[in-house]
Amino acid sequence: MPFGIAALAALLIALPLPGSTARSAPEPAMTTALPTEVFLESIGVVSTFPDRGQPIEETIRMVRFGGFRWVRAGIEGLSENGPTTLATLLRLHRETGVKFSWGLVSGGNDLPRLLRTGRELAGSDALLAFEGLNEPNNWPVTYQGETGGGQDRSWLPVAKLQRDLYTAVKADPLLARYPVWTVSEPGAQTDNVGLQFLEIPPWASTPMPAGTRYADFANVHNYIYHPHSPEPADNKVWNAAAPGPEARVDGLYGNYGRTWRNWFTGYTQARLDALPRVTTETGAAITGTITEEVHGRSLLTLYLAQFRRGYSYTSVYLLRDRTDEAGNQAFGFFRRDYSPRPAALYLHNLTTILADRGRIGRPGRLDYAIANRPETVHELLLQRRDGAFQLVIWGERVRGADHIAITFGQERPAVTIYDPTVGARPLRSLTKVRRVDLTLANHPYVIEIAPRAR
Structure with a gap:
């Protein structure tokens, strides 16, 4: 069961992955979060x-x-x-x-x-x-x-x-x-x-x-x-x-x-x-x-x-x-x-x-879509009390990997990407984000999306 794919998969913003074939991407749709x-x-x-x-x-x-x-x-x-x-x-x-x-x-x-x-x-x-x-x-x-x-x-x-x-x-x-x-x-x-x-x-x-x-x-x-x-x-x-x-x-x-x-x-x-x-x-x-x-x-x-x-x-x-x-x-x-x-x-x-203590009263909705998504990729949308969304996305492959793109309906002011198999510190912090590209194999990433300024 070869699980040796590098944990630090390619994390690219606003560009297609090398060697990937362009496909028609689904339109971002509103998804209601669950309290973290x-x-x-x-x-x-x-x-x-x-x-x-x-x-x-x-x-x-x-x-x-x-x-x-x-x-x-x-x-x-x-x-x-x-x-x-x-x-x-x-x-x-x-x-x-x-x-x-x-x-x-x-x-x-x-x-x-x-x-x-x-x-x-x-x-x-x-x-x-x-x-x-x-x-x-x-x-x-x-x-x-x-x-x-x-x-x-x-x-x-x-x-x-x-x-x-x-x-x-x-x-x-x-x-x-x-x-x-x-x-x-x-x-x-x-x-x-x-x-x-x-x-x-x-x-x-x-x-x-x-x-x-x-x-x-x-x-x-x-x-x-x-x-x-x-x-x-x-x-x-x-x-x-x-x-x-x-x-x-x-x-x-x-x-x-x-x-x-x-x-x-x-x-x-x-x-x-x-x-x-x-x-x-x-x-x-x-x-x-x-x-x-x-x-x-x-x-x-x-x-x-x-x-x-x-x-x-x-x-x-x-x-x-x-x-x-x-x-x-x-x-x-x-x-x-x-x-x-x-x-x-x-x-x-x-x-x-x-980490969050106490539930958000009424979770919000996030508009996003996942392109190039195979049946081995799954996601869970959460929201903290402070309003930040946490999109947890994971793959369940025995071999190989899947290249997916997450697009947001509106530009997000800040996005932070974590890999819990590497550590609890961010892998990368980004600003003014419309798209995140990931390579997923056999574990989750957490994508933290800051709330838009009111």
């Missing part, structure tokens, strides 16, 4: 805590460095006397600002404890959302005396627990405003208990009654590499985030459109396109052709593609490689000795470049 802060808030991570051998001081340092805004966590491993207590997590919140998705995790069934600890997190403004069971196909659950989930049991106990979680959260005056996320891997249902829906529709023939409400958001674990998509390919990350059947990984369609195990009917494609959704696990292992460099560029692109394709929150597995399991699981932003991989360095640069 909303994108930054989407950036999450799965982490280990002291009960699994990772000191909280190191966790704080790594979370700060990466610029993560939320952490996936739950009652598993939590105890009154430590080493991981609720105070441990509240310290992480105080010192980094992260919030927590709070879940039953793997096989957990202590709903009263989940709600009690969730109230404490909410009281400290450290709660993001509640999450149902983690992969009940891999970790069955016993609830109200019945064991369910796994590969060969009914999923009714899973469904009843998720229903009761949702009902309890929404009945609590303090917790009702927090969203509830579904169990992960509902596509693995052995019997059709309706977990492929946020609320069971009238036409669904399931043992749980129509109108049963499970969640506010769908929740997937769409890892980039999957048995159905094991090799590097163009648009690898973009396709993993797709809401339709073109996603060859364990994505939205296979869990909420037509379940991947027994093909139970879920939402239509039109409903899937608009379905509120999050990812609580995704990522890639460093192995074979997936080098640390490929891993780093993929994870950087992953947050952008997920957000651009409708995921409100994305959590990548894993902050640091596991040390309490067999072998060294090479998924982490940080190695087991706490040293940063390229993934951590690149994300640090991106969150530093985009």
Whole structure:
């Protein structure tokens, strides 16, 4: 997987690229930006805590460095006397600002404890959302005396627990405003208990009654590499985030459109396109052709593609490689000795470049067009509180590169270009700009566009 194309691609202004062929350029059109802060808030991570051998001081340092805004966590491993207590997590919140998705995790069934600890997190403004069971196909659950989930049991106990979680959260005056996320891997249902829906529709023939409400958001674990998509390919990350059947990984369609195990009917494609959704696990292992460099560029692109394709929150597995399991699981932003991989360095640069605290009240519109654009080039338009636009544009090519031109409808007074795989400082600062030419291969650029003088 040759990712050795020079990071400092040709950056030319108002001139065609050498050797390029002139094409008719599209006319600039108005595009409404999204608040930069909303994108930054989407950036999450799965982490280990002291009960699994990772000191909280190191966790704080790594979370700060990466610029993560939320952490996936739950009652598993939590105890009154430590080493991981609720105070441990509240310290992480105080010192980094992260919030927590709070879940039953793997096989957990202590709903009263989940709600009690969730109230404490909410009281400290450290709660993001509640999450149902983690992969009940891999970790069955016993609830109200019945064991369910796994590969060969009914999923009714899973469904009843998720229903009761949702009902309890929404009945609590303090917790009702927090969203509830579904169990992960509902596509693995052995019997059709309706977990492929946020609320069971009238036409669904399931043992749980129509109108049963499970969640506010769908929740997937769409890892980039999957048995159905094991090799590097163009648009690898973009396709993993797709809401339709073109996603060859364990994505939205296979869990909420037509379940991947027994093909139970879920939402239509039109409903899937608009379905509120999050990812609580995704990522890639460093192995074979997936080098640390490929891993780093993929994870950087992953947050952008997920957000651009409708995921409100994305959590990548894993902050640091596991040390309490067999072998060294090479998924982490940080190695087991706490040293940063390229993934951590690149994300640090991106969150530093985009840094913004507080949302712009009403994002503006920018008139621009992208000429010579192939299907491997994608963009995300953001806007900071100070009015500056940040056009993040990236390529997803395994080989080769694409030459594109960004044209603005009106001359822009100042444009600054960044490459987060190089650093957090500008590559180039320009004035009186109508056009920017870029060569894109396999990572993003950030083009900061100053607001016009009033």
